Amino acid sequence: MQIPFIAPTADAALSQILQDAINNKTKPLGSLGRLEELAAQLGLIQRSTRISIEQPAILVFAGDHGVVAEGVSAYPQDVTWQMVENFLADGAAINVFARQNGCALHVIDAGVNHDFGPRAGLVDRKVARGTRNFALEAAMSPQELDTALEHGMALVRDLSGNVVGFGEMGIGNTTAAAALMHKLTRLPLSQCVGAGTGLSSEGIARKQQVIAAAINKHAGAASPLEVLATFGGFEIAMMVGAMLKAAEQRKVLLIDGFIVTSALLVAVRLQPAILDYCVFAHCSDENGHRMMLENLGARPLLNLGLRLGEGTGSALALPLLHAAANFVNEMATFASASVSTSDQ
Known part of the structure; x- marks a missing residue:
């Protein structure tokens, strides 16, 4: 498996040009706060002062996990395929938010324990019908891991x-x-484990x-790859491949919640510069996500108490990317608007 090389976005000359462009807009210095930081990041990713948000897409990867046999979830495994059906019927929260924000939505069967058959709107990249139970054996073989990573890369390559x-x-x-968080960050396991879909305190224990x-x-x-193969899921592994390829192609990565960030933890251990391309949509209400973000040095854009997954945080943060691009591209400068600058 050839891991894509990701180049850092650091460019001192371009950074100064971008900062000057941002500072020359008709506003007090720094008054657009995080949007200014986001605009500068987008400009460095795109290597341009003319920022564009073109054909944004959200990839929702679905997969089942053998470890559910150990009683670790409040919901039965069938909910995975039932929710995929909900995505395909345009009935889930991610459908609503993606449509609201003009974002393409791609639903990928990475390894669901169900036969969907050929379906409009479903991308079939099933590696197997769910992972093995990692309480007993590794979740996936090295070959299955390679397949998942390759599928993720290929999906992004075609966007x-x-x-x-x-x-x-x-x-x-x-x-x-x-499990991935604990192994990759060495944080205490108690800080990594939460309620998921709604476990009781006994269930969390x-x-x-x-x-x-x-x-x-x-x-x-x-x-990192041994840890991913041992404890991960096909949807998580496929996300790792997709993230690496997206950053290699200098795309912006919108990172959702706890599960998506666990995939990023793996990608960061393989290619640390991937963080330059990541916009962290929100801080999830799932126990551990805040600690995970702190471990990555990440600052999320939103904190809405979300813990749904599906990419919902990514969709909700997308308007902020548009805002960052639009103010740089469309706001008047002090000179063009004949507005006096500060004396300070």
Whole structure:
């Protein structure tokens, strides 16, 4: 598996040009706050002072997890394929928010334990009918991992736009994400495990016990890809591949919540410069996401108490990208508007 090389966006000369352009708009210095930082980031990614948001797309990857057999979820595994059907019927929150914001939505079967058959609107990249139970054995083989990564890269390669948002669906995937978080950040497991789809305190304790036992069982998994193959999901692995390819192509990556950020943790360990391309949509209400963001040095745009997944945070943050691009491209300068500048 050839991991894409990601070049840092750092460019001192362009940074100064962008900052001058932002400062010369008809406003007090810094008065657009985070939008100014976002505009500068977008300009560095696109290597231009003329920022564009072109054909944004959200990829929702769905997959099942063998570890649900250990009683780690409040919902049965069938909910994964049922929610995929909801996506295809245009009935989920991500459908509403993507449509509202003029964003293409692509639903990918990365490894759902269900046969959908040929379906309009469903991208079939099923690696297998769910991962194995990582409480007993590695979630996927090295070959399955390679396949998932390659599928993710190929999906992004075929996208024509310059902004890619990431979302997911998979009963049990907060368990996989918590295990990845613990292994890759070394944060205490108690800080990584949350309620997921709504576990009770007893359920959370059970989930933590299952992960702790699996961590001990698979103590030899050390490298990022070994950790991903051992504890991850097909939808998480496919996101890793898609993220790496998107950054290689200098696209903007819109990062959603806990599960999506766990995929990014893997990608960062493989190519640290990928962070230059990431816009963190929001801080999820899932336990551990804030700590995960802090570990990455990330500053999310929104904090709405979301914990739905599906890429909903990515869709809701998209208007802020448009705003950042539009003020740089369309606001008057002090000179063009004949407005006096500050004496300070």
